[in-house]
Amino acid sequence: MIDFTRVWNWYSRESVQRAIVEVANNREVVSVFKDLNFGKRPNTIQYPADILQAVAEGTVAFHASVERWSQPMKLDVGMTKQDLDNLRTAWDIFIDPDVKDFEIAKITTKQIIEALKDHGVSNYSVKFSGGKGFHIGIPFESLPEKINFQPTNTMYPDLLHKIIGYIKWYIKDQLKEEILSLDTPINLSQKIGKPLAEITNEEGIAPFKIVSMDLFSSRHLFRLPYSLHEENLLVSLPIKPENLDKFEKEDAKPEKVKIDEKFLIPKIKLYDAEALVIETLDWAARYKAEVKEELRMPKKFVKTRFVPEQFFPPCMIQILNGLADGRKRSVFILVNFLRNMGWDLEKIEKRLNEWNEKNYPPLRTNYLRTQLRWHFRQDRNLLPPNCDNVNFYQDIKVCNPDSICKAGTGKIIIKNPVSYPFKKLKKAKKLR
Numbered sequence: 001m002i003d004f005t006r007v008w009n010w011y012s013r014e015s016v017q018r019a020i021v022e023v024a025n026n027r028e029v030v031s032v033f034k035d036l037n038f039g040k041r042p043n044t045i046q047y048p049a050d051i052l053q054a055v056a057e058g059t060v061a062f063h064a065s066v067e068r069w070s071q072p073m074k075l076d077v078g079m080t081k082q083d084l085d086n087l088r089t090a091w092d093i094f095i096d097p098d099v100k101d102f103e104i105a106k107i108t109t110k111q112i113i114e115a116l117k118d119h120g121v122s123n124y125s126v127k128f129s130g131g132k133g134f135h136i137g138i139p140f141e142s143l144p145e146k147i148n149f150q151p152t153n154t155m156y157p158d159l160l161h162k163i164i165g166y167i168k169w170y171i172k173d174q175l176k177e178e179i180l181s182l183d184t185p186i187n188l189s190q191k192i193g194k195p196l197a198e199i200t201n202e203e204g205i206a207p208f209k210i211v212s213m214d215l216f217s218s219r220h221l222f223r224l225p226y227s228l229h230e231e232n233l234l235v236s237l238p239i240k241p242e243n244l245d246k247f248e249k250e251d252a253k254p255e256k257v258k259i260d261e262k263f264l265i266p267k268i269k270l271y272d273a274e275a276l277v278i279e280t281l282d283w284a285a286r287y288k289a290e291v292k293e294e295l296r297m298p299k300k301f302v303k304t305r306f307v308p309e310q311f312f313p314p315c316m317i318q319i320l321n322g323l324a325d326g327r328k329r330s331v332f333i334l335v336n337f338l339r340n341m342g343w344d345l346e347k348i349e350k351r352l353n354e355w356n357e358k359n360y361p362p363l364r365t366n367y368l369r370t371q372l373r374w375h376f377r378q379d380r381n382l383l384p385p386n387c388d389n390v391n392f393y394q395d396i397k398v399c400n401p402d403s404i405c406k407a408g409t410g411k412i413i414i415k416n417p418v419s420y421p422f423k424k425l426k427k428a429k430k431l432r
Contacts, residue, residue, distance in 0.1 A: 004034070007055060007233065009254070010228060010235075012052070014048065016226050016259060017052075018048065018259075019226045020045065020224055020226050020227065021045060021046070021051070022262075022265065023224055023225055023263065023264055023265070024064055024224060025046075026089065027068055028041065028042045028044065028064065028065040028219065029043055029062055029064045029065075030043055030063050030064075030221055031054050031058075031061075032061040032062070032230040033058045033060060033230075034058060034060050034230070036230055038063075041075070042072050042073050060228055060230045060233075061223060061229060061230040061236075062224045062227040063221040063223050063224065064221060064222065064224045065219055065221055066094045066220050067088050067090070067091040067156060067218065068090040068091065068140070069087045069088055070087055070088075070089050074087060081218075085154040088153050088156065089153055091140055091153065091156040091157075091160065092137055092138060092139050092140050092264050093137065093143075093273070094135065094216070094220075094222055095135070096214060096222070097109065097112065097133060097211050098133060098211065098213070099132065099133060099192060099210060099211040100191070101191045102133070104182065104188075104191075105134055105211075106247075108133075108171075108175060108207075109134040109244060110178075111174055111175045111178065113244075114171075114364070114366075115170050115171050116138070118363070118364050119273070119275045119276040120275045120276075121138060121273050121275075122267065123139055123141070123142040123266050123267050123269065123270075123272055124136060124138050125138075125261075125262060125263045125264060125265070126238070126239055126240075126244065127236055127238040128234075128235075128251075128252050129223060130223055130228070130229030130232070130234045130236035130237070130252065131231075131232070131234075134244075137264040138264075139264050139266040140152075141271075142271060142272050142273035143271070143273050144274050147159070157217060157218060157220075159277070159280075160215075161215045162280050162281065162283075162284045163276065163280050165284070166280040166283045166284065169283065170370060172208070173369070174370075175207040176205055179210060185204070185205055188205070188210065192210055194210075223236040225237070225238050226257075233254065234249060234252040234253065235253070235257045236252075238261035239261060240261060275328065282332065306343065307425075311420075312337075313402075313405065313414070313417045313420035314398075314401065314405070315387075315399055316334070316337060318400065319333065319334060320334070320351075320358075322355065322357075322358025322359050322360065323396065324360045325396055326392075327356075327359050327363050328367070329391075329395075331352070332384070332385075333384045333392060334348075334351075334352060334384075335372065335375045336382045336384040337384045337417055337418065338351065339375070340384075340418045341418075341421065345372065349372055352372070353365075383416055383418055384416065384417055384418065385416075386415055386416050387405075387415060387416060387417065388412075404420060404424055404427065405420065
């Protein structure tokens with residue numbers, strides 16, 4: 001039985017009202033009543049008085065849209081994508097890992113945070129959902145305004161789906177290790193209430209059979225920060241990421257909560273998720289290419305005679321000297337280039353770790369390991385990007401062509417860095 005006095009006392013706090021209105025601005029907001037039924041849609045909250053009015057009418061919790069709208073009250077069932085795109089002004093990256101076990105929920109959240117930090121994202125925020133786990137959010141202001149000349153506000157939900165897919169791929173191996181450090185597979189299956197067969201595959205524990213990270217359609221709702229949970233009256237509470245380990249559900253009791261953290265409110269730095277978007281789109285393109293290739297007979301990886309570094313092109317030499325920018329793109333470049341130079345996994349892994357020590361700052365070891373595993377599962381030739389790909393060599397400022405690149409013509413004639421060593425080897429033989 002819901003104690004409505006507690007509900008009224010909570011939402012009567014002016015600090016609570018201000019915190020809810022701040023995030024609810026330009027969103028569709030829907031009431032949830034004590035019988036767990038949702039209120040009418042569309043609806044909005046614009047002023048603190050709107051919150052008290054809704055509570056007076058029986059509202060226990062407030063849920064809002066991941067998307068932001070110019071005129072939320074114009075939303076309607078059955079609208080076309082074009083109509084929704086015209087109304088949508090923004091959308092936030094919202095990640096909702098769902099698992100019954102609270103400790104696994106913490107581990108998953110920490111891995112997602114580490115992945116975001118790896119990609120230079122600083123505008124992320126975390127909140128206890130009020131129920132079983134945590135929500136991670138990145139405000140729209142962190143995204144580039146346009147991607148491939150297309151306004152980013154029109155790229156929902158497709159881009160969000162790709163970002164969630166990429167993050168799952170990125171953290172999968174490390175998450176598996178962290179989950180297994182908690183308990184045995186049999187005990188884990190009992191903890192989350194699933195048969196062992198449902199959480200394992202041929203590789204053992206499958207982390208995303210334990211933790212689900214759903215994909216959202218348009219007008220998806222999430223519980224607003226500082227809203228009460230409609231069943232247990234715990235606060236959907238923003239928390240400092242560094243306090244995640246020591247956080248307990250009891251800390252979200254209304255009587256204990258202070259209003260001092262924010263969720264989905266941008267900090268000073270904008271566009272800080274641009275690297276995450278670039279890596280996501282690169283991953284998505286590779287993933288699609290992999291699926292498409294597997295429909296045909298795959299080309300086997302052709303092993304080349306080992307080529308030492310002294311024959312590498314200037315761009316590879318400069319990358320291997322260490323970088324401050326473009327490090328993740330350089331992993332993709334280096335692994336494919338070195339494979340085509342006849343380097344095996346052991347040599348590539350050793351050289352990339354040496355290279356990473358020269359980077360400022362170094363990439364996480366987990367990132368390198370994950371990339372290497374992905375690449376060496378590809379049993380076919382993958383070339384590094386062509387020399388004229390401005391998003392790589394020119395963008396990270398390592399394109400410094402020498403006489404072999406130009407071959408006396410005054411312009412670059414090498415189409416791909418893989419060609420360079422063989423031209424240099426051929427030239428060296430002529431000089432003998």
